[in-house]
Amino acid sequence: MSQTVQPLLQVNHLRKNFGAIEAVKDVSFDIEPAEIVAIVGDNGAGKSTVAKMIAGAYRRDGGEMLWNSTPYDPTQPDDARAIGIETMYQDLALVNDLDAAGNIFLNREPMRRIFGVLPVLDRGQMRSRSADILRRVKIELPSYDRPVRQLSGGQRQAAALGRILLSDRARLIIMDEPTAALGVQEQRKVLDLISSLGEAGIAIMIISHNLEHVFSVSRRIVVLRGGRLAGVVKTAEVDRQHVVSLIVGGGA
Ligand SMILES: Nc1ncnc2c1ncn2[C@@H]1O[C@H](COP(=O)(O)OP(=O)(O)O)[C@@H](O)[C@H]1O
Ligand SMILES: [Mg+2]
The missing domain is CATH 3.40.50.300 (P-loop containing nucleotide triphosphate hydrolases)
Structure with a gap:
């Protein structure tokens, strides 16, 4: 073949x-x-x-x-x-108190500045980019701003996968x-x-x-x-x- x-x-x-x-x-x-x-x-x-x-x-x-x-x-x-080469572990290595977008961008968070000075997390960008990444593999999460502990097992896997796909090198x-x-x-x-x-x-x-x-x-x-x-x-x-x-x- x-x-x-x-x-x-x-x-x-x-x-x-x-x-x-x-x-x-x-x-x-x-x-x-x-x-x-x-x-x-x-x-x-x-x-x-x-x-x-x-x-x-x-x-x-x-x-x-x-x-x-x-x-x-x-x-x-x-x-x-x-x-x-990426591995999805059984425990998924998610931070349960963070939302899906927060997990996907963990330690790689985009920042923006309020009034041009104060750096804060750019949560809007994190959510929209998270949704974009998961849409590429046909996943829709019901929420990107709820702690992942409230998500179902499959949704948690989707969040873990989003984290893997963020860098685009898998x-x-x-x-x-x-x-x-x-x-x-x-x-x-x-x-x-x-x-x-x-x-x-x-x-x-x-x-x-x-x-x-x-x-x-x-x-x-x-x-x-x-x-x-x-x-x-x-x-x-x-x-x-x-x-x-x-x-x-x-x-x-
Ligand atoms: N960290 C470890 N220390 C000692 N023995 C281990 C360890 N990991 C696996 N083993 C042993 O190696 C063999 C293969 O285990 P494993 O690769 O986990 O099998 P599987 O995933 O197919 O169930 C088993 O006999 C297991 O007990
Ligand atoms: Mg095994």
């Missing part, structure tokens, strides 16, 4: 130990530009550890990573962000179980959002144990089992049973 596309990210033979635990043993896969790739596997399969190595949160113990065919060796999350967003804490309707919205991000040219690496979600948004599925790569499949070419058999192993 697309053998000539140059991968955005390649991970080759990744390894990570925690003391005597070999959490990730030999994992290789790639992600193409704007591709939505799902990572699946049982609890403890190594999914989050792989994500954290890519995101610069953990140092790998072996293997290599390439970003646009260039060696990529992050030592901290800022190294990942600098080249366009090329890959890693999402670890983004639908896990949400109600059914909100899950659907987050899946739509993931598809919109792909259409906007941003690659997504989504970790999920929900195969229905995985099948509805991903182009390829990477299966991990016991820290090893159990398979990489094109979503359109397999059924759920096949993926389940890769997850649990043992079968033919």
Whole structure:
């Protein structure tokens, strides 16, 4: 289908130990530009550890990573962000007392001057730019000036995403179980959002144990089992049973 596309990210033979635990043993896969790739596997399969190595949160113990065919060796999350790899964490890292616009612009607030002297936050600009950013990925928030703690889970995710999109440099967003804490309707919205991000040219690496979600948004599925790569499949070419058999192993 697309053998000539140059991968955005390649991970080759990744390894990570925690003391005597070999959490990730030999994992290789790639992600193409704007591709939505799902990572699946049982609890403890190594999914989050792989994500954290890519995101610069953990140092790998072996293997290599390439970003646009260039060696990529992050030592901290800022190294990942600098080249366009962002992570949406499960706790979302939002400031609950701030509104959505305040969260999106946290530490990057535009200022204006009253009477040409007193610097104050330019809240109007923060709100209108926040709405612009989220509209690009087809999100409307009901309010940009209510504390985010009053928003629903899906709306909070939208605010966290707005923060990632503000700098306009994200090329890959890693999402670890983004639908896990949400109600059914909100899950659907987050899946739509993931598809919109792909259409906007941003690659997504989504970790999920929900195969229905995985099948509805991903182009390829990477299966991990016991820290090893159990398979990489094109979503359109397999059924759920096949993926389940890769997850649990043992079968033919
Ligand atoms: N910080 C850590 N310290 C020690 N062991 C860890 C740590 N993180 C993960 N592990 C272990 O590594 C293995 C893989 O964990 P993880 O990557 O979280 O799996 P998954 O996300 O697929 O559930 C598990 O055995 C887990 O207990
Ligand atoms: Mg995990």
